[in-house]
Amino acid sequence: MGPDKYGVRPGGRRGILTAAVTVVCAVTVAVTVLAAPGTAFAAPSPTPSPSGSPSASVTLPPDKDLEAVREKLDDLYHDAAVATDAYNAAEEAAEKQSAEIVDLAKKIVRGQQKLDGLKARAGRAAAAQYRTGGLPDSAKLLLSDNPSQFLDGAGLVLQGERATKGLIRELTRTQQDLKQYAADAADQWNRLEAGRKAKAAAKKKITQRIAAAEKLQSTLEKKQKERLAELEREAAYKAQTAWLGTGILGEIHGKASAAGKKAVAFATAQIGKPYVWGAEGPDSYDCSGLTSQAWASAGQPIPRTSQEQWKQLRHIDVKDMRPGDLIIYFDDASHVAMYIGDGAIIQAPRPGRTVSIGGAGTMPILGVVRPDA
Structure with missing residues (x-):
């Protein structure tokens, strides 16, 4: 049987992910598709514009131009994350x-x-x-x-x-x-x-x-922004498919510790709250603000920044990770998310986004750390 509307294999969804998806639906947050290993993602179909809408007449630039915009935005937000x-x-x-x-x-x-x-x-x-x-x-x-x-x-x-x-x-x-x-x-x-x-x-x-990222996005027409969003989703799907295609999900069998369950429950409860750089809650978070507060709520204080979390916490092989562990991304350890099982993470992504569920393989993984090792 194929994946359901969330892309999760029937019977493979653990209790933690089920609860998380339930919360996501409740707050109408878009969930990143998680497919079975080796299953290709179907690229999202463009949403047709209503007849007579202003955006219907906009001529889209070639995808390669919008792809260049997407890459530029990624670079700007990455620099902002490092500075954060x-x-x-x-x-x-x-x-x-x-x-x-x-x-x-x-x-x-x-x-x-x-x-x-x-x-x-x-x-x-x-x-x-x-x-x-x-x-x-x-x-x-x-x-x-x-x-x-x-x-x-x-x-x-x-x-x-x-x-x-x-x-x-x-x-x-x-x-x-x-x-x-x-x-x-x-x-x-x-x-x-x-x-x-x-x-x-x-x-x-x-x-x-x-400001530079927002200015760049402001130059786009509505139709261009929609296509840019599709390109972002396609890039995420492609990366997640490649990661799952390695068969790694079949090697990950770790179960959450008691503290890990509390940390995941806290992070899940924040879904839908906005990303704000430097924020540690309760109304908004940046990436490491979310993970540090989640583990503080579980009675396990950890370093505030993703880089210090990478430096100070115990490193774990990806195949040994369990819900509650933290995945550190990019070579400079500039982003962190919490693994919740079945190839999924909860993260505070970047400015303009909200705390949400995504695929663990959608970004380059530097490594995994365990706060309650």
Whole structure:
């Protein structure tokens, strides 16, 4: 029996994907076709324009020209995704640096209070010596005519000398600590400023690339936009078919962990919400904002950006992946999606799109990582 209207083989749909597709239907989100391995996708048929509609008379440029537009848009949005990762990384670093600066400031205050107390103790000791004529206790005992007094007081003198030396050591150590705290705070301020500049540069690049993409799309007539959308779907279908054609789906049998099920459930509940760069919910997400929040909801905090998720989380062979695992895309790890089973992913794709289900093989896979390894 062939695939159903969603392109999924009967009996092959797991519970997670069924729930996801149900939600998709409820919010009228278009679902990417997932076909059985080796099954070719039928290219979507153009939607005929109603008679007399303005777009019906538009002469479409050759597909190769629209394909060039599609590739240019892909490049612009890819650059925006890379810059978004840089922006998110700078923001995450700024939060940590700000917290460290606050902690250092508290240490400096406590250290200064301690230093003031030690200085007060030293001052009292100096005042006492001044009142007794400036002679140390040891000298007074040596000059005493009472041997018993000398012997009885010798121990106290030794204790006093040790206390004085300890006070000096503590004063010195506290001063050194304060100096180090101040140096660390200055270093964090410098890092924070550098991060602020990097964040501003990333934001500028993001807005420029998105603006360029939107401007390019605005030059297209309605009919051209429709054909461009068809070319995008055809490219995705072709890539997914090629990936499934390797037989990889027959090798993937992993079952979701308890935490993985929670992460998938969270991601599924976000379907239909818009992509917004830098967003972590609850109303919108970027790609790594969705995956990081999904796993946070499952009690497993993970890095904020797709690049750090790739660097820090455990790598898994594609054939060993299970629902909840994260698929990292492109050589620069600039995009991430969550695998939900049966060759499907949930992702926040790019500006102008919403959180949706797609085919796992529609983009170049860099690798797979497991947050709850």
